[in-house]
Amino acid sequence: xxxxxxxxxxxxxxxxxxxEVPYKFELLGWQTMExxxxxxxxxxxxxxxxxxxxxxxxxxxxxxKFSTRSMRPVINFETCIKCTLCWLQxxxxxxxxxxxxxxxxxxxxxxxxxxxxxxxxxxxxxxMVSEADFNDNSSQWEAWQEDKPSYQxxxxxxxxxxxxxxxxxxxxxxxxxxxxxxxxxxA
Numbered sequence: 001x002x003x004x005x006x007x008x009x010x011x012x013x014x015x016x017x018x019x020e021v022p023y024k025f026e027l028l029g030w031q032t033m034e035x036x037x038x039x040x041x042x043x044x045x046x047x048x049x050x051x052x053x054x055x056x057x058x059x060x061x062x063x064x065k066f067s068t069r070s071m072r073p074v075i076n077f078e079t080c081i082k083c084t085l086c087w088l089q090x091x092x093x094x095x096x097x098x099x100x101x102x103x104x105x106x107x108x109x110x111x112x113x114x115x116x117x118x119x120x121x122x123x124x125x126x127x128m129v130s131e132a133d134f135n136d137n138s139s140q141w142e143a144w145q146e147d148k149p150s151y152q153x154x155x156x157x158x159x160x161x162x163x164x165x166x167x168x169x170x171x172x173x174x175x176x177x178x179x180x181x182x183x184x185x186x187a
Contacts, residue, residue: 069112071128073105074155077144079125086116086126098141107137129162 073086080102087095087103094109095116105116112131120126144151 069110069131071112071114072107072110072131072134073114073116073126074129074158075103075105075140076122076125076127076152076155076159077102077141078148078152079122081122081125083121085119085121089115089119091115096141102141104139104141106139107134124159127159127162129158130165133158133161 082101082103084103086105087097090110091113092109092111094106094111095103096106098104112128114128117126117128140151140155143154
């Protein structure tokens with residue numbers, strides 16, 4: 001009540017107030033504005049790099065998910081058996097087929113869901129690690145090609161660090177979700 005009593009109301013005269021020009025943007029008309037949120041589909045038939053250069057699916061240049069990621073996969077290319085499960089099961093089609101038939105996670109597309117780790121039949125071939133350990137989205141396969149011993153050392157250190165920590169969410173081990181459900185039912 002006290003604030004109401006001391007408040008005054010007056011008209012703002014021309015020339016008073018903020019002199020900044022408000023931000024302007026193009027307003028679409030009823031004939032040019034599309035209904036709802038539109039994310040353009042990718043065309044069919046693209047992605048092959050030519051010859052034996054591998055396959056990289058077409059991706060939307062605007063719609064990215066990696067900014068919400070808290071974990072990302074690291075891949076042990078030495079133990080990969082090229083089973084294609086990570087490539088087939090990834091909901092974001094983030095795996096690119098390399099010229100030698102391995103699968104490199106494209107970090108521009110990965111949302112960090114952990115499906116690739118869950119479906120991989122080879123222990124520690126695909127391991128989800130903390131996103132905080134990275135400062136870019138560069139190709140792991142290219143790093144492995146450049147210096148295999150250094151990549152193995154780097155990847156092993158990340159995997160060991162992740163195993164020492166407890167995950168707050170996501171896939172932990174095969175049967176983990178069943179154990180969580182049973183524990184909650186017993187409580």
